[in-house]
Amino acid sequence: MSTISITTIQTSLTWENKEANLAMFAEKIRNLPPKTEIVVLPEMFSTGFSMNPYQLAETMEGPTIQWMKTLAVEKKIIITGSMIASEDGAFYNRLIWMLPNGQFGYYDKRHLFAFAGEDKHYSAGRKRLIASLKGWRINLQVCYDLRFPVWARQSESSLEAVNVPPGERLNNGIEYDLLIYVANWPERRILAWKTLLQARAIENQCYVVGVNRVGNDGNNIYHSGDSMIIDPLGEVLYTKSHVEDIHTSILDKTKLDEIRTKLPFLNDSDDFLIQT
Numbered sequence: 001m002s003t004i005s006i007t008t009i010q011t012s013l014t015w016e017n018k019e020a021n022l023a024m025f026a027e028k029i030r031n032l033p034p035k036t037e038i039v040v041l042p043e044m045f046s047t048g049f050s051m052n053p054y055q056l057a058e059t060m061e062g063p064t065i066q067w068m069k070t071l072a073v074e075k076k077i078i079i080t081g082s083m084i085a086s087e088d089g090a091f092y093n094r095l096i097w098m099l100p101n102g103q104f105g106y107y108d109k110r111h112l113f114a115f116a117g118e119d120k121h122y123s124a125g126r127k128r129l130i131a132s133l134k135g136w137r138i139n140l141q142v143c144y145d146l147r148f149p150v151w152a153r154q155s156e157s158s159l160e161a162v163n164v165p166p167g168e169r170l171n172n173g174i175e176y177d178l179l180i181y182v183a184n185w186p187e188r189r190i191l192a193w194k195t196l197l198q199a200r201a202i203e204n205q206c207y208v209v210g211v212n213r214v215g216n217d218g219n220n221i222y223h224s225g226d227s228m229i230i231d232p233l234g235e236v237l238y239t240k241s242h243v244e245d246i247h248t249s250i251l252d253k254t255k256l257d258e259i260r261t262k263l264p265f266l267n268d269s270d271d272f273l274i275q276t
Contacts, residue, residue: 002135002252002253002254003250003251003252003253004037004038004133004134004136004178004250004251004253005035005036005037005038005248005249005250005251006036006037006038006039006040006209006229006248006249006251007032007036007038007039007040007246007247007248008040008209008211008227008229008238008245008246008247008248008249009025009028009029009039009040009041009042009211009246010042010211010212010213010214010225010227010240010243010244010245010246010247011024011025011028011042011213011214011244012213012214012215012244013042013044013045013047013048013213013215013217014048015047015048015050015217015218016047016048016050016052016055016056016218017047018046018047018056018063018064021045021046021047021048022046022063022064022067025041025045026067026071028246029071029075029077029079030071030074030075032075032077032246032248033248036075036077036248037077037078037133037134038077038078038079038080038133039077039078039079039080040080040081040180040182040209040211041079041080041081041182041211042081042182042183042184042211042212042213043081043082043093043142043143043182043183043184043213044082044083044084044093044184045081045082045083045182046064046083046084047083047084048184048213048217048218049116049143049184049217050084050218051116051117051118051120051121052121053084053086053091053121053122054091056084057084057085057086057091058083058084058085058086059085059086059087060085060087060106064083065083065096065098065104068096068098068104069098069102069104072098072099072100072102073100073101073102075100076100077100078097078098078099078100078133079096079098080095080096080097080098080140080180080182081095081096081182081211082094082095082096082109082142082182083096085106085108090122090123091121091122091123092108092109092122092123092125093108093109093112093118093122093142094106094107094108094109095107095108095109095129095140095141095142095182097129097131097140105129105131106129107125107128107129107140107141107142108123108124108125108126109122109124109125109141109142109143109144109145110124110125110126110128110141110142110145110148110151111124111144111145111147111148111151112124112144113143113144118144126276127276128140128141128151130175130176135253136177136178136253137175137176137177137178138176138177138178138179138180139152139175139176139178139179139180139206140180141179141180141181142181142182142183143181143182143183143184143185145181146181146183146193146196146197146200146210147192147196149199149200149203150272150274151274152179152200152204153203153204153269153272154174154175154176154204154205154206154266154269155175155272155273155274174205174260174266176204176206177206177207177253177256178206178207178208178209178251179200179201179204179206179207179208179209180208180209180210180211181197181208181209181210181211182211183210183211183212183213184212184213184217184223185212185223185226186221186222186223187222187223187224188221188222190224190226193210193212193226194226194228194239197210197228197230198228198230198234198236199234201230201231201232201233201234202232202233202234204266205232205256205259205260205263205265205266206232206256207229207230207231207232207251207256208228208229208230209228209229209230210227210228210229210230211227212224212225212226212227213225214242214243214244224241224242225240225241225242225243225244225245226239226240226241227239227240227245227247229247229249229251231255232255232256232259232260233259237249
């Protein structure tokens with residue numbers, strides 16, 4: 001129970017072509033080895049990072065959700081990645097956490113990439129999603145969120161740490177064990193991607209998984225991938241650049257707990273509350 005198996009799929013995407021992308025991912029997922037527990041896909045995996053939600057957005061009963069549900073149940077795995085969602089007249093860059101029983105949770109990207117006009121087309125999320133699996137707590141975020149450390153910082157606020165006496169910390173200030181980022185992060189700023197993924201692991205004493213795409217998108221912006229899996233000390237356990245790659249890692253919570261016990265830095269962190 002102390003380990004989880006996580007598979008990252010780094011691949012190119014066909015621009016704004018849901019049918020092609022879903023067929024491609026279905027083939028890759030169906031050919032995965034057994035015992036994979038979590039499969040992580042890139043940001044907007046069914047379309048690419050498009051500013052065209054008016055034609056591409058779906059409801060929570062749409063084909064992409066149904067596709068995720070079918071494969072998750074069939075393979076008995078968790079599938080996560082973001083898609084373009086519509087709800088109550090607004091559009092969201094929405095990360096889905098699809099469970100093997102067909103139930104799901106979701107997280108709406110908080111930090112919209114204004115440099116590309118994402119804030120003009122999408123609405124920002126207002127709360128985080130921390131999922132659980134086999135005693136692991138998993139914080140789920142999307143691409144540009146990576147640049148904002150407060151949003152990822154281990155926090156007791158969501159644990160309802162009220163009326164805690166001064167000097168005492170609920171759960172030693174630990175909110176989650178694994179931080180996942182799904183992305184369409186361009187190669188021209190890839191140094192920031194790699195550096196910040198390691199920083200998030202070190203400062204939060206957690207495993208970090210970052211999954212990026214490769215290839216050119218519809219705006220001829222090149223993506224080098226550089227998907228990464230990083231341990232709580234910031235050591236890179238896996239990375240791959242410029243090529244499509246499917247990789248499975250076993251993450252060990254015993255190792256994580258040992259690091260947190262030996263180096264209890266989170267005990268000294270500042271208390272804060274995020275106002276959304």
